[in-house]
Amino acid sequence: MPYRISSSYTEASDYKGPILSYDKQPIPGSISICPSSLLFDKAITSFPLEIGEWHGMPAFPITSSNHKSDIPFDLLAGAFYLVTRYEEYLPHKPDKHGRFRFTNSIAYKNGFLEIPIIDIWAHQLAAAIKEKFGNSHSKHRSFTSQVTFDLDSAFAFKGKSIVRNVLGFAKSALSLEFSNAKMRLMVLTNKAKDPFDIYDELFGILPAGKATKWFIHVGSWGKYDKQVNTRSASFLNVINKLSSRYSIGIHPSYKTYLSDEYFRSELTKLVDILGQAVSASRFHYLRQSIPYSYYSLIRAGITQEYSMGYADKPGFRAGTCTPYPFFDLFENTSKNLKIFPFAIMDKSLLNIVRYDPNQALELVNRLVQVVKNVNGNFVSVWHIDYLARNHSDFSLMEILEKTIEMCRNEGKA
Template identity: 35%
Template sequence: MILIYTHKITPRIRYIFKHILTRILLIPVGFTSKVEEFVAHNGPKISYTKTALGNEFFIKSHELLFEQGVNDLEINIQKWDNVPCFFATNIKSAIPFDIFAASFYLITRYEEYLPHVKDIHGRYTAEQSLSYKKGFLEKPVVDIWAYKFLEILKKRFPNYEYKNRNYEFISTIDIDNAFAYKYKSLIRSIGGFFNDLFKFRVFDIWNRIAVITNLKGDPFDTFQKLLRFKKEYNVKTIFFFLIGDYTTFDTNVSASKEKYRLLIKEMVDYARVGLHPSYFSMQDPSMLKKEKDRLEGITNMPVSYSRQHYLRFSLPETYQHLIDLEIEEDYSMGYASNVGFRASTCTPFYFYNIDYEIQTPLKVYPFALMDTTLNDYMGLTPKQSLGKIRDLKNEVKAVNGTFITLFHNESLSDYLRWKGWKRLYESMLKIATS
C-alpha cells in the first residue's frame, strides 16, 4: 500500500488517486491528513500538498482537487518529455506536472459542465474539447501519465512489489436496425417502396421485394456471422438493442414483433445484451425506464449495460438517470465525429458527479472508435480505417488498457453505404486480439 498525505482529504482526491494508483497501476492506496501518522509509516508514501514536509516523495498540488463545483480554469499545455500535459508543479516536486488534478479534469469531463454550444443532436462536440484543440484526442494521456509516474515510483521505491495489468478487448455492437426490410409494418414497407421508386433506386426496390418474398436473406441480418466471429476469436461481445417506439431517429423493428424478440433472446444465450436507449430518452427518464422494463421483459434478466442512441448524453443528468434505474455500466463515452479517447483514458472509470461531488456506482467504459465515424464522418476507406484502428489499438496496448470498439450489424452487410466494408470487422478483430 502507498500512503498519501494531504492537508485536506476531499472526495476528489480519494477518487482520482484510487483511479490512477489502484485501477491503472494496481497499487492499493491509503490516505491521511495527520503528519505524525505519515512520518511513522514505514512503507512507500507520497505527500500531496502545497509545500514539502521534508525530503519525502512530494507532489505539489494544484487547487482543483480541493475546490467544489466548476470554475473556468486557465490551462497551459506543455510537454512532459514528448507527451502533452498541464498543471505544472515546481522543481521540488517529484513530477513536473500535477497529473492527479489534470486527470481529474479530463476523466470527469469537467469542461462539459461549463457553458458550451451543442450540435444539432444536442451533443457536446469533439471540436470544443481540450484534447481535440491541443491534438491529443487519439492518445489515452491519463494512462500514459500514470505509467510515466510508475517509472519514477519504481526508482524511489524499488523494493515494493508492483503488479502488471493485462490488455483487454471488448467488441460492442449497436442494433439500430436489426433488419433492412423484414418484419417492418405494412405502412413502413409501402412507404419505403414508394420512396425508392420516387428516387429511382431500382436496385433497392428489387432487394426489398426479394427479401420480403424470401427470395433473399435480409442484408442486415448478420447476427450469425457476429456470433461466429465472437467464438472464433474468443472476443467479449456486447449487443445493444434499440427497442424504443418508432420516431424519425428510432427506426428499428418494433419490439412487439415476435422475430425481433426471438433474436434478442438468442443473443442473450451467446453474448451479453444491453439497452440502447432511444433518441429522445436523453431528456425523459420515464421513457428510459419504459425501455429498460421492455428489454427486461424480453430477456427475463436485469439490464446492467447501456449505450445512448446517437451517443446523446448530457452530463450529469443522463448518467444520473441511468444510476436511478440501477444501470451499472455505460458505453456511451466517445464522439460520433472523431475517433479517440473522449475522457483521455482507456481504463473504465466510475462516473464522478461534480454537481454532488461524489463518486457514483456507474462504471463508464470509454470506446476508442466507431464504424460510422470512420465511414460517414471521416470519409475513410476500409483500408485507411484499418490503419486508424491499428494505431488506436497500439496506443491502448502500450498502457495495457481496455480497447473498446463500436460497430453495427449493418456494417457487415456489404449493402448500401457499407458496400466494400464487409471484411473490416473481422480484420479489426484480428488486429485487436493479436
C-alpha cells in the first residue's frame, strides 16, 4: 500500500484520503492511535506494559484510557517491542547456554506465545481501514512454508575418526549397550546402513528447492559439537546430494556464539566444500545473544537468519510469522539481515509426542492454521538424529510428513 509520513498537523488535516493518526491529538476523520513513549525514548529502559484486549486478542501497551482513540493501544510500539526483541536487551537471567528463556518473555507470561500477534493486529488494522475508508490498495500475500534442518551430525557412526569410534565402542561396552556396539561394527564393516542415513527417505517427501533448507554444521568437535569428519567421503557425498536439491545455509557451532574468528573460519570452510556462496545462518543450539551474535553474520555478508524461536517451546518468539529486517536498538537503525522466525522445533515436540502423539499433531495443526489465517510463513525445524530414532509408540518422521501435508493444503482452513 503506498503511503506518506507527515509530522505536520495542518498538512494531515487537509489531506482528503485515508489517514492513520499517531498522536495524542487525533486528526479529525482519521483512524487514531494514541502513542506511548516507547518509540520516542532514547534509552533502552524497562517500563510497565499494560496488557489489554482488542477484538478479543491481547494488546499492549494500553494507552487510550485518558485519550479517545480508535485503537485502544499503541499497536506500533507493541509490534516494535516484539520484533526488535526489546526485552532481550533488558537485564534477564539466561539459561545455561546463555540463551534468553521463553519463560522471561512477555508473550509467554501473557498467554500469546502460540499466536503471531503482530500479524493478527495488522489484519485487524487493515479491516478497520477498509471499514472506514473503503477498499484499500494493500498488497495481498499468500501462505508459504519452509521445512528446515539442522545437520548437527550427518551420521551416527560413519565418517568419524578411529579415536571417536574406539571411544564409542568403549562407551557402549561400559554401559552394556551391546546392540549399539554391534550396529557400529556392522556399519563400519559395510554390513549395515548407518542409522542416521535416512536421506533417501527424506528426498521422497521434502518439498524441492527453497521450500526446504539445510543448515550445515562444519565446526570442530567439542562438548556440544558432534559433527563427523567434514573431509570424509561419506560427509562430502551427503552434502553434494543436499546442495543439488535444496538451499544450504551454515549452522555455526556452539563456540561461534560471540566469536567473529570462529564464525568466519567455519563459513569459509563451508563455502569451500560447497563451491558456492552461503547467505543464510542458524546458530547451533539457537545460541545467540541479540544483537551481538548478529554482528558477525552481518560483517561476513550473511543476509538471512533463522534462529528466531525457542528450542523447548513452540510459538512465535518475535510475535510474528513474517520475515523482517533486524533493527539494532543500540544503533537505532535497521540492518541488512532479514530474520525468518520459526514456529516449531522437533525437540519441543518430543515430550508431547511421548505422552500423546495426537496431541503433538493437534499442536502442529493449530500453529499451521494460525499462520494460514494471516497468510504468513510457517517455518519448522528438524534434526536427522531425532527423526532416525526408533520409538515403539510413535514416529517423529510421520509427524514431519503430516506437517508437510498440512502446509501443502494451501489457503486458510
